Every structure is written in C-alpha cells, then in structure tokens.
Amino acid sequence: MEEMQREYVAGLSLDERRRLISGHGFWHLHGVASRSVPHLMVTDGPHGLRQQADDRNSGVSHPATCFPTASALAATWDRALVAEVGAALGREARGAGVGVVLGPGVNLKRHPAAGRNFEYFSEDPYLSGHLAAAFIRGVQDEGVGTSLKHFAVNNQETFRLVVDAVVDERTLRELYLPAFEIAVRDADPWTVMCAYNRCNGVYCSDDRRLLTGILRDEWGFDGLVMSDWGATNDRAAGLIAGMDVEMPGSGGAFDPDLDRALADGSLRQDDIDRSAARVVRLHERAAAARARHGADPVVDLDTHHDLARRAAADGCVLLTNDGTLPLRPAGTVGVIGEFARTPRYQGAGSSLVNPTRLDQLCGALTTAGTSVEFTPGYDGATGRATSAQIAAARELARRVDVAVLCVGLPESYESEGFDRTDLQLPSGHRALIAAVCAENDRTVVVLANGAPVDMGWADRPAAVVEAYLGGQAAASGLADVLTGRVNPAGRLAESVPCDVADLPSDVNFPGVPRQVEYREGLYVGYRFHDTAGVPARFAFGHGLSYSTFEYGDARLDVAATGDTSVTVSVPITNTGRLAGAEVVQCYVRDVDALVERPDKELKGFEKVWLDAGASAEVVIELDRRAFAFYDVSSARWCVGGGGYEILLGSSSVDIRATASVILPGDAPEAVRGAGSGVHDRPGGRSWVADDATFAERLGRPIPTPTPVPPFDRTVTVAELGATRRGRVVQRLLLAVAGRQIATELAGDDERQRPMMEAAVREAPLRSLSTMSGGMLPMWAVDLIVRFLGVGRSLPSPVPGELADS
C-alpha cells in the first residue's frame, strides 16, 4: 500500500516533501498544492470538538456538543454507548470539515491526582483499550480519523514536557502499553499522537523502539504518527524513529537541523519520504471517507444533546444509598451548592468545549416534577463558603424532605497542565457536607469532579452519587438518576482510595524534576488494593443500582485443541423491581503463578440490561492473552501452565461466581524453573521497590535524575530560574508570554489561564520555538543557550544557585 504513496511522493519537489512532514499552522496538516490536495484539519478532542475560530491555540471555539469526559464515559462500561458518542462526535467533525479528531486519550491513571485524569478512561488498561477502540470505531465509521494519544507513559502533568518516566519492561508491557495496543489492533486509528515526556531516557518523539518497533512492527499500525503540540525534540531523530509530522507547524524551525543531518548522512531523504508518504496516505483515507460519507452530514444537535444526557446519566455511579434515592415524587428537595446553578461539567485545557447548551440541576429537577428550593452554599470558583452561606444551607436543609448537596472540584483544581497536590475537596464543600448532613439525615451528596477526591465523610450522607464531569447535559442526566427516570448503571473505572498515602505510586508522584520512577511496578489501582489487602474506600468496578442482580453458576468451555481460549458463561437475573443494568466483570487469577502477579486482573466485561425479573446468559471470551504475563527474558507473552480462577463479579472485591481451569503453559524453561509466584511473597513487603529490586527489574542501574545543564534546548522556563543569567532570560520570556496570553485570552476564556501559565513555565525552550510559528527561531534558542553558559551542572532534585561568571 505505502508503495503507491512513495511513488507519489517521489514525484514531488524536495520542498513539498519537507512541507508535508510539518503542520500547516496550528490545526492543519499540509496538503499538496501542486496536486490540489487541500490541507487537512485536525481538532481536539476527545469529548467534543474544540474547533478554534482561527489559527490560535486558545480562545472560545465554535459551539459543539460537549459530551461527558472520558472518566464519566468510562464509568458507563458500555462499549455501544461510547461508540455512539464517538459517532456523534464524528458527524459533528465531518460537518465542520475536520479530518482528524485529536483523541481518545488512553493513558493509564497511575495516580488519582494526575491533572488530566478526567480525559483518560481508567486505571485498567483492558477497560481503557476496549472503550477507546469503541470510541475510535464510532468516530471513524463516520468518515473522520482519530488520533490515539498520548503515546506513551504520559501519566502526569508536572514536568510533562521533559520528565523521564522510568519504568521496567514488564510493567510497561502489562500496564502502560496494552490500552494503546488494544485500540490499535482492534480499531485501526488513522493516527497516533506521541507524548511529550521521555520514557526510559528517550523522548517519545525520538523513540524508534516505541514508534516503529512496537507500534508498527509488533502491533501492525499502518497510520501516521504526529507529535503532541510542541513535543518534537530532535526532528531528524524523530523521522528516523517514525514520528512523521511535527505539530503544530514550526515555521521551519528544524530545517537547519534537517539539512545538517542530511549532509552528514545521519538522516536519509528516504526517512523524510517515508513520513511524507504516510501523510499522503492520510489524505487519501480522508478523501475516500469524505467521498463515501459526504461532507455534509445531518447533525441534529438536539439528538446529540439527548445522547449526551443519556451518557451522563449512565456515567453516574451510585456509591452509597440507604434508600433515600430515587427521590419520592412528593416533598420538597433542597438543592445546595453553586454547581447546581453553575455546573462543573468538563475539564480545562486542550479539551475545553464550547457547549451548544448547558443544563442546570434545579431546572432539570423542576421539569421532572420535583419541587425544588436552592441556595448556593459556596463560591463556585474558589469553593469557599462563608458562615452566612453555611447558615443558609443549614436552614434550607432543616426544612426540606431531602437535601441534594452538589460539591466537587472547582475548575481551578483540575486541568491539563498541572496535577493536584492532594485529593481534598475545597474547605467550603467539606464544611457544608458536615453541616447539611447534621441537619438532614436524608442528604444526598453529588460529586462533580474528574478524578477521585478524599471521601473520609462518605458514611455521613444517606446517598452519594459520583457524577464525574458529565458534559453539557450532566445536570439532566443526574436528575434522571436522582428521580429514578434512569436506574443508575455506572461503575467506577478507578479505585477511590481511603487515603492517597496508601498508594505505592504516591511515593513517586510526581517525582523529582525531570524524573519519575514507577517503583510500584504493576501495583496500580485495584491491582494494588486487592493484592496488598489494603481496601479502597470504593473499589474498582463498584456501583449500585436501584435493582439487585443475582449471578448463577459460572460455566467454562475450554477449546479442545489445547489452545488456551476459554469461554465463560454466567446467568444473571434482575431480582429487583426495576429494569436496570449489571456490569459483569471478569477477572483472572493465576493460582500457580510462575512469576509475581497481581491478585486478579480484568480480562473481560459485559453490560447487560434486564427488565425486572428477567434473566440473561452473559458470555465472555477469554483468549490466550487473558492468562499471559510478559516475560522479559524471552520478550514475549507467556502462559504459565497450571490453575487459573475465573472470577465474575460486580466489582473487583464483590465476586459473585467463580470457576477454575487448568491450562497448559508455554513459558520458557528458565522461568518455569524459577517458579516464585505471587503467593510465596512474605507478608508485610513493601509495595515500593527498593533500589536493588528496582534496578533488577529495570535490568540496569537506576538512572540519576538528569541534572538540568549543561543547558540545552530542553531547559524549561522554570528551570532557568536556577542561574542569574537564566533569570534574566526567564523574566524576558515570561513578560513576552504574559502579553501573548493576555492577547490570546482577551475577552475569551479565563478558564484556560492556569493551564496556559503552567504551559509556559514548563515549556522547554525548543518548544517555545516550535509553538511560536517562526517568531522565535531555533537559532535564537541556540543563541540563548550559549548565552546561558554551556557546561554548568545543577544539583538535583532542587536546583540551587549557580555562579554565572
């Protein structure tokens, strides 16, 4: 296939080929003018279009349906619904002339405080991968491409443009890559976006093993790789690695580097042509899809709003309920909390959508026939509550039948660009929970947040609903759940810890400047809680319904060929009085483990909708990979021979049916001989690898955090503060950036300010150049670097003062 495009490229001038491998401004890939191929528009993504009015990276975008963000979508555990959302997004994108939607994001939720968790699906790669695949199919079936991002190991915002994620190979293979792998193999995204960070020392944009060895050679990806915006590190190395297009267009910032690399032979013209051919292929794909689907789809925004509402309702997770929910039709509901009036429904950053409509809770409840009274309780922006506001909330709570208290994280708490420093709700929200619960023992707390919060208070309210960031129809979807119009069917796609300090990843989050060590290995989320016996406050997969479901006996059919494929069936009955859905989760436990393995791992799931009293047989297929671990010595997935338990349940700790199977193994002799499995582990071990264990897992000494200097193009604006000369440059850059931000935000969306300011502080100089569209040429960066003084090293992790003589 690529041959045809290679021939096509051979017929283009060298200039045209060079143009193809760089973006055209912020939001387009270059077309081929001489052949009348237009530029191709790319647009964020992922839970709605953020199509900018002009070639800027900020400001208000064109209105588009704002669907629930990925954490809410993931809580639906519903492939079909996620595909429907993808399809609606695809239609809006096609109607807007967009060729590729920049999403979905499938990075793993390694730590609950990571700033972009709202944009990602889960702490589990299997769940993330399958939901992402459904999303991709939905969008692409509408004739618009996707960009699976951010490849790879981009699990935090702090230092995200320069940080080195140090992770051992097995953990990489079993936790951080499979979501990408599943999405690539199952759904064939047109493009993949490489991440900003480094992984094991190499910038993802330069990483040949990642972008070609694993992505293309192992997984069969045949699309295009683009950089994250400003992620290109070394353009020549990137081309060799298989990073086809730098985004946004840098105005030729890297051209002198490419010329030098071509001249010294380290880069071949063929490396450029190969990437140019992939751009041509993308154009062809997009043109063929447009021809097939037409450029003018019927976009019914009302229908999309209804879909957003359905998705929001299905993404609500009923965490606790003493029977107060659903609300009875009679009686007055006291709605407390500014979020009921000014909803918190999406996260800030590159995914910020300008919604076509925005529902409010009081209106939605009133429309549903509920009698409502409201008091704001706190300031929506800060989350602070005055004593007068708390008194008003108390007074209202005292006189109503049920109090619905809307709390969560204000916008300034979570965004792309920075991580949270703790999981606390704002003080005002906490005070209100205590005050309102004390007044009314029928208090329902509703949470609007993109990622877990500390819930030490969880046993005080009568019910708790985790509503996540549910998009523009979040309020109506929530009202549907509160009133019982919709029977809640969401399940947590992440664990809610009792205390964030319990988590082994917490010790190394966000790490030291420029380095984060994944010493917890496989023990992220429920893999940690269930293996270590440290219960989460709410377990992975947990979520209540207004109905109840019973599991019958599980049955296994093992393929007779000696293959390791197993078909699991289990009858499920809705034993409640309402129609509803159960999410049947299938975990595998390696009983005779040859190597250390988590207690159990999710390997299948099905959501089944049942009328009251109805039953259905749920069937889940487990392939060989469901039982396998990654053997680093033989660099392949191996199945250890022996017993496996198949656990079917309603959460990772609520197992309702089990079955066992003995499978033949195929692990290498050396691994079989070693035979020290998870169950041999002495009690009380640390879940954070010590130096010796971590080095052994890495197969190399633990790298020392890279000292920032010798200053090079990757020095960040924040790091410049370590030297006197650096501070001079820093002041200058911050002043220019400050003015730039002010212009970009003029009259626009202030919500983007914290993320933009963080982006500047954390930007390496080379990214300032590539994002400046030619205003700050790379030679000027090189000049600055020379001025800063080559060869000085800063102590790490906290850079001290350096002499600048």
Ligand code: BGC
């Ligand atoms: C984000 C990407 C996004 C891109 C374009 C980057 O900062 O990391 O997810 O697609 O900007 O807005």
